[in-house]
Amino acid sequence: MSDLRQQIGRTIASRGQANNYQPEINKDVTEIYGNYVFNEKIMRQRLPKEVYKKLKKTITNHEPLDHSIAEIVASAMKDWATELGASHYTHWFQPLTGATAEKHDAFLVPDENGTAIQQFSGSALIQGEPDASSFPSGGIRATFEARGYTAWDPTSPAFIRKSEAGATLFIPTAFCSYTGEALDKKTPLLRSEAALTKAGTRLVRILGSTATSVQSTAGLEQEYFLIDMEYYNARPDLIATGRTLFGAPSYKGQSMEDHYFGAIKSRILAFMEDTEQYLYKLGIPIKTRHNEVAPAQYEVAPIFEHANMAVDHNMLVMEVMREKAAKHKLKILLHEKPFAGINGSGKHCNWSMSDSLGNNLLEPGKTPHDNLQFLVVLTAIIRAVDKYAKLLRISVAHAGNDHRLGANEAPPAIISAYLGDELGRIVEELVAGVKTSSRAKGNIQLGSLVLPSLPKDNTDRNRTSPFAFTGNKFEFRALGASQHVAVPVTFINTIVADSLDYVSDQIEAAMKGGASLSDAADKVVKETLKVHHRVVFNGDGYSEDWQNEAAKRGLLNLKTTPDALVKMMDQDVVDLFERYKVLSKGELEARYNIKVETYIKALDIEVNATRDMARTIILPAALKYQGQLAAAMAGYSSVPQKQLLEKVGKTTDALMGTIAELDHALEKGHHKDALHHAQYTKDKLVPLMAAVRTQADQLELLVADELWPLPKYREMLLLS
Numbered sequence: 001m002s003d004l005r006q007q008i009g010r011t012i013a014s015r016g017q018a019n020n021y022q023p024e025i026n027k028d029v030t031e032i033y034g035n036y037v038f039n040e041k042i043m044r045q046r047l048p049k050e051v052y053k054k055l056k057k058t059i060t061n062h063e064p065l066d067h068s069i070a071e072i073v074a075s076a077m078k079d080w081a082t083e084l085g086a087s088h089y090t091h092w093f094q095p096l097t098g099a100t101a102e103k104h105d106a107f108l109v110p111d112e113n114g115t116a117i118q119q120f121s122g123s124a125l126i127q128g129e130p131d132a133s134s135f136p137s138g139g140i141r142a143t144f145e146a147r148g149y150t151a152w153d154p155t156s157p158a159f160i161r162k163s164e165a166g167a168t169l170f171i172p173t174a175f176c177s178y179t180g181e182a183l184d185k186k187t188p189l190l191r192s193e194a195a196l197t198k199a200g201t202r203l204v205r206i207l208g209s210t211a212t213s214v215q216s217t218a219g220l221e222q223e224y225f226l227i228d229m230e231y232y233n234a235r236p237d238l239i240a241t242g243r244t245l246f247g248a249p250s251y252k253g254q255s256m257e258d259h260y261f262g263a264i265k266s267r268i269l270a271f272m273e274d275t276e277q278y279l280y281k282l283g284i285p286i287k288t289r290h291n292e293v294a295p296a297q298y299e300v301a302p303i304f305e306h307a308n309m310a311v312d313h314n315m316l317v318m319e320v321m322r323e324k325a326a327k328h329k330l331k332i333l334l335h336e337k338p339f340a341g342i343n344g345s346g347k348h349c350n351w352s353m354s355d356s357l358g359n360n361l362l363e364p365g366k367t368p369h370d371n372l373q374f375l376v377v378l379t380a381i382i383r384a385v386d387k388y389a390k391l392l393r394i395s396v397a398h399a400g401n402d403h404r405l406g407a408n409e410a411p412p413a414i415i416s417a418y419l420g421d422e423l424g425r426i427v428e429e430l431v432a433g434v435k436t437s438s439r440a441k442g443n444i445q446l447g448s449l450v451l452p453s454l455p456k457d458n459t460d461r462n463r464t465s466p467f468a469f470t471g472n473k474f475e476f477r478a479l480g481a482s483q484h485v486a487v488p489v490t491f492i493n494t495i496v497a498d499s500l501d502y503v504s505d506q507i508e509a510a511m512k513g514g515a516s517l518s519d520a521a522d523k524v525v526k527e528t529l530k531v532h533h534r535v536v537f538n539g540d541g542y543s544e545d546w547q548n549e550a551a552k553r554g555l556l557n558l559k560t561t562p563d564a565l566v567k568m569m570d571q572d573v574v575d576l577f578e579r580y581k582v583l584s585k586g587e588l589e590a591r592y593n594i595k596v597e598t599y600i601k602a603l604d605i606e607v608n609a610t611r612d613m614a615r616t617i618i619l620p621a622a623l624k625y626q627g628q629l630a631a632a633m634a635g636y637s638s639v640p641q642k643q644l645l646e647k648v649g650k651t652t653d654a655l656m657g658t659i660a661e662l663d664h665a666l667e668k669g670h671h672k673d674a675l676h677h678a679q680y681t682k683d684k685l686v687p688l689m690a691a692v693r694t695q696a697d698q699l700e701l702l703v704a705d706e707l708w709p710l711p712k713y714r715e716m717l718l719l720s
Helices: 003-015 040-046 049-061 067-083 122-126 186-206 229-233 236-241 266-281 307-327 372-387 389-395 420-432 486-512 517-535 544-553 561-565 571-579 585-632 639-668 674-700 713-717
Strands: 086-092 104-106 108-110 116-118 148-152 159-163 166-177 214-228 286-291 297-302 330-333 347-355 467-469 474-476
Touching: 003 229, 003 713, 040 049, 040 067, 049 067, 067 086, 067 122, 067 166, 122 148, 166 186, 186 214, 186 307, 186 347, 186 372, 186 486, 214 229, 214 307, 214 486, 214 713, 229 236, 229 330, 236 585, 266 286, 266 297, 266 307, 297 307, 307 330, 307 486, 347 486, 372 389, 372 420, 372 486, 372 517, 389 486, 389 561, 389 571, 420 517, 486 517, 486 571, 561 585, 561 674, 571 585, 585 639, 585 674, 639 674
Parallel strands: 086 166
Antiparallel strands: 086 104, 108 116, 148 166, 159 166, 214 297, 214 330, 214 347, 286 297, 347 474, 467 474
């Protein structure tokens, strides 16, 4: 083992599991839950009754904000925040970087007497002004056009972030340009919510419901890896790209399948508990924690929330986990594939709709074949997934996810919908015109009197399906762990709104022709499913048979990010987003430009890091070992020794040759057209990077362990 790796091992062992950091743990989480949130309870306590009612209407009914109450709300918010130690506030927004942004301003206002007061005005609450030109805009803003605005989103509550340095009041906001275009991910999400609310409310009212609104809900399962900070700091590839560009497989990876749901190691559990405690204070309803399939991989999952709040909370979850991991001398890896050869990390988006009466529109009930509302909504979603499959694929397209999709429990790039045996059978019977019925789910008997019988769900789970029905929701499994989930949720809301309006139009037309509601809905369900049920697939998404069958059905197989982005500016996509006022053509084109540019930049970093590490770190180790072998054989060498030297030499020569090829490809690879540059990167540079890695990883298995300069998979993944 190299001196560096030995030193890392000693450092980790010497500090022990406590790492000299003792988090504050409150076992009664009900005492701390939401303590850092300006939530409904706090508003009711601190706001005048009429002000509270007006603000509550905006939050609940999405009515326009009454600006006359802003001063009172701001004053109450400031008093609450300063009592918790806050000295500053920030408009917290989500620019097109994929991260969050914040500019802190002090409450402090000096007066003419040389003293100061703390003040927070209604105008400061409602509107902020960060620089718009320094964030990605995809061409909407030029460098000299700097002005941008943030606008308070009252539907997502303000909260306090505390640190050793103090506390800050965070106000969730939207971010737009001087000319009004959305420069963030929240604004289109809120627009899509409005579109879904309008379309969903229209449909359920046609179907006889008294509900006054419908909205999307989401539960976001977050997967991640944890490694020791010392190992992370010794890996330039992890620092630069978030993933290992080199690394031979560990002796023991996930082959024994003993990590999944295994006992959580005390050091990891301490991190999890510390993280949860802070998230509870932020009002984030974390419910689940467990070991994931790959070694050093874990998952955290909250309870369902309104989609806008769920998105905000997921961004906070990632930020808090990064901070808490550092406290525990750990590094969290959110890249989709930080380690080759084992499972990558996703972010499963469990999506559904609920109405103002508290009903889940995707709850099938005991007899789904008789549940008119459920069948109509299910049909609309199947149509949306089929008609706009390319949009679902585009929503998860980025460089990191290209490494993950298609294996190791990640779904393939072909978008399909899984319904399970029961619902799948009902759909097939509807399409065939056969009388439908629901079969009793029954119980699972385990064959022992002491074990309870288990009620059986409507569906099994299909881990190879991108869009799977899982009892009373759809699980969009294609999201990558690192990505901002607002884009997929925005796209789902919009395409479903379109389909809800479509079935509403068809039902109303049939009823105008004299059909009863039941007959009209039945006709629309059957006719719509006949056209769109091709997207339903309940089998193995990894099989070659499915690849062939999907092609026969006419389903798209957009395997890489450039393949998907080609479709992003299709006219039907532009028309959809403009029709529902979610994104203008200019806003959509800006996001297309940013996606292409981000893909190119991410891979440019990886290519240059690959070339640099191979040439300056791996080659010297290989050449040194080659020299040692040659010196050892100077007096005597057997045939096996000569074969070893020859193998090391040939592999080293091959690595040097491939690095030279990569150099040459980089020199030729600049294209004025960004999409062509992205496609060249995918077709030429990515395969060369893979070839460099293959040869380097072969050398890792040949070079003496004491000479290998990088921490190995077996060290990083099998953390004690």
